[in-house]
Amino acid sequence: MNDDEARYEAVRAxxxxxxxxxxTCVTSTGIYCRPSCPATTPKRANVRFHRSAAAAQADGxxxxxxxxxxxxxxSAEWNVRADAVGRAMLLIxxxxxxxxGVTGLAARLGYSERQLRRQLVDEVGAGPVALARAQRAHAARTLLQTTTLDIAAVAFAAGFSSVRQFNDTVRQVYDRTPSRLRAAGPGPGTGTTEGIALRLAHRGPFDGDQVFDFLARRAVPGIEEVVGAPGDRRYRRTLRLPHGHGVAEVGEAGGPGWLPARLTLLDPRDLTAAVQRVRRLLDLDADPFAVRERLTADPVLGAAVAARPGVRSPGTTDPDELALRAVLGQQVTVAAARNLTAALVAAGGTLLPAPDGGLTHLxxxxxxxxxxxxxxxxxxxxRRTALRTLAGALAGGDLVLDPGTDREEAEQRLLALRGIGPWTAGYIRMRALADPDVLLAGDAGARHGATRLGAPGASSGQRWRPWRSYALHHLWLAASATPRAAVALHDTRPDHVAEAEPVPAASPGG
Incomplete structure (x- = not known):
């Protein structure tokens, strides 16, 4: 979609x-829209295009x-590319x-502020300050329309440095004052309980059965729970956030293109971070259309992908937690890993001020x-030594697993730690770093799935790139239909410490 004429055809459709x-920016009205806006299609002569909302706002x-x-x-592009611009977009x-600040962003990426700004402007039409400002405006609208916070509190919770800056930005972006914007919303407390009610948008089909089954099998008592009947389940978990803790709840039964969610936050300044972490957990920024186009042409996966077009590659709300849980789950079943993690949470987790349903700890x-x-x-x-070694590397900053991390470098640092082999490093890369192109080395579930689909011996999957993580989930789904004994995968490193999270017959997938 780098050609304006192709973009206009997408708008027409x-x-x-x-x-x-x-x-889509319409010069005759001064409004910018998403391509699927139901309004009357503007004339081509009145349309210009921008890669980001921030660029559209900067253009007036x-x-x-x-x-x-x-x-x-x-955009799914940032996870696929994972270059400096892609990682910057994820961090913003x-x-x-x-x-x-921009200084901190540039330091995380290893660039000067000037270099970073130039790359972002060239790629998405706006620098880091403008991109962050657009995001703050969206957070402000959400808080105005779903909470009872006063206007000044909303301004600072959304990340603005002054009420004046907040007022000016809201008027520019939404052509309304904050008070009028609040009056136009659904109102605070819409729903059943306290918290911030949201609709989390996703692109294309979303296979709720696959995602919620995946999360339910791995839900650790105390920090996670899945409640409700299949088709109408709610996934709930505690969140460790920059300014405090929170509880996120996401429903399986949403509407076309969205899932219902509710966030209960100790500090509303954590709204942006909480939303993005839940989105990464559920892989809501995926492009299932691109995945389907690539994988349905494959002779092994084609029919399976066509039958389940909304399969996602779940990530995590906390990369450090995911990495530590991956080590805890080495060489045991998913159920055993869940129980072991629950014991760790009960012994060393931070108690919430008060239980929230079945959630008691961070x-x-x-x-x-x-x-x-x-x-x-x-x-x-x-394995206990491997767990402590990994925790020490994360705590000391020798290993960083945030959205701005260079994946290749992180994987090499992981493999240098005693007790972590290719399977565990790949699993962490796929889920903690949201890499859409991982096929786990020697994964038994992938082999069984390939056999089930009529192609014994899963290959390196080069023909599935850049969507090998999604191919892997399809293989796991295929394997789940094949009864088999629980399998243990082993590290091939010289120290021979088990590295995988093997799974029982009905629950492939690590």
């Missing part, structure tokens, strides 16, 4: 596949009130500019695990 990929356009272009899914989405931080005795955990000494 109201093609939702490109929502969040580019934005305000957000359409009908299609709400500020609420579109993020997580709120790093609001918390650490997962312990890497620093807490590095200093913990761990003697009460029933696992081999080698």
């Amino acid at each position: 109201r093609d939702a596949r490109f929502d969040g990929v580019f934005f 356009f305000r957000a359409c009130r009908r299609c709400r272009p500020d609420a579109v899914p993020g 989405a997580d709120g790093v500019v609001d918390r650490e 997962f312990p931080s890497a620093a807490e695990i590095a200093d913990a005795p761990l003697g009460g955990l029933r696992m081999p000494d080698a």
Whole structure:
């Protein structure tokens, strides 16, 4: 979609596949929209295009009130590319500019502020300050329309440095004052309980059965739970956030293109970070159309992908937690890994001020695990050492697993740690770093799935690139239909410490 004529054809077709990929700016009205906006298609001569909402706003356009272009899914391109611009976009989405400034963002990426700004402007038409400002405007609208916070509190919670700056931005982006914007919303408390009610947008079909089954099998008591009947389940978990803790709840039964969610936050400044982390957990910025186009042409996966076009590659809300849980789950079944993790949470997790349903704790931080005795955990000494080594590397900053991390470098650092082999490093790369192109080395579930689909012996999957993570999930789904004994995968490193999270016959997937 680098050609304006192709973009205009997508607008004429109201093609939702490109929502969040580019934005349509109408010069005759001064409004910018998502490509699928239901309004009358503007004349080609009156249309220009931008790669980001921030660029559209900087060009003097305000957000359409009908299609709400500020609420579109993020672009899947950033996870696929994972270059400096892609990683910068992910970090900005997580709120790093609001918390650490452009200086902090540039330092995380290893660039000067000037270099970073130039690359972002060239690629998406806006620098880090403008991109963060657009994100703050969206957070402000959400808080205005779903909470009872007063206007000044909303301004600072959304990340603005002054009420005046907040007022000016809201008027420019939405062509309304904050008070009028609040009056136009559904109102605070819409729903059943306290918290911030949201609709989390996604692109294309979403296979709720696959995602919620995946999360339910791995839900650790105390920090996670899945409640309700299949088809109407709610996934709930605690969140460790930059300014405090929170509880996220996401429903399986949403509407076309969205899932219902509710966030209960100790500090509303964590709204942006909480939303983005839940989105990464559920892989809501995926491009299922691109995945389907690539994989349905494959002779092994084609029929399976066509039958389930909305399969996602779930990530995590906390990369450090995911990495530590991956080590805890080495050489045991998913159920055993869940029980072992629950024991760690009960012994070393931080208690919530009050239980929230079945949620009672925050997962312990890497620093807490590095200093913990761990003697009460029933696992081999080698794995206990690997867990403490990984926790120490995360706590000391020798290993960083945030959205701005270079994946190749992170994987090499992981493999250098005793007790972590290719399977575990790949699993962490796929889920903690949201890499869409991972096929786990020697994965038994993938082999069984390939056999089930009539192609014994899963290959390296080069023909599935750049969507090998999704191919892997399809193989796991195929394997789940084949009864088999629980399998243990083993590390091939010289230290021979088991590295995988093997699974029982009905639950492939690590």
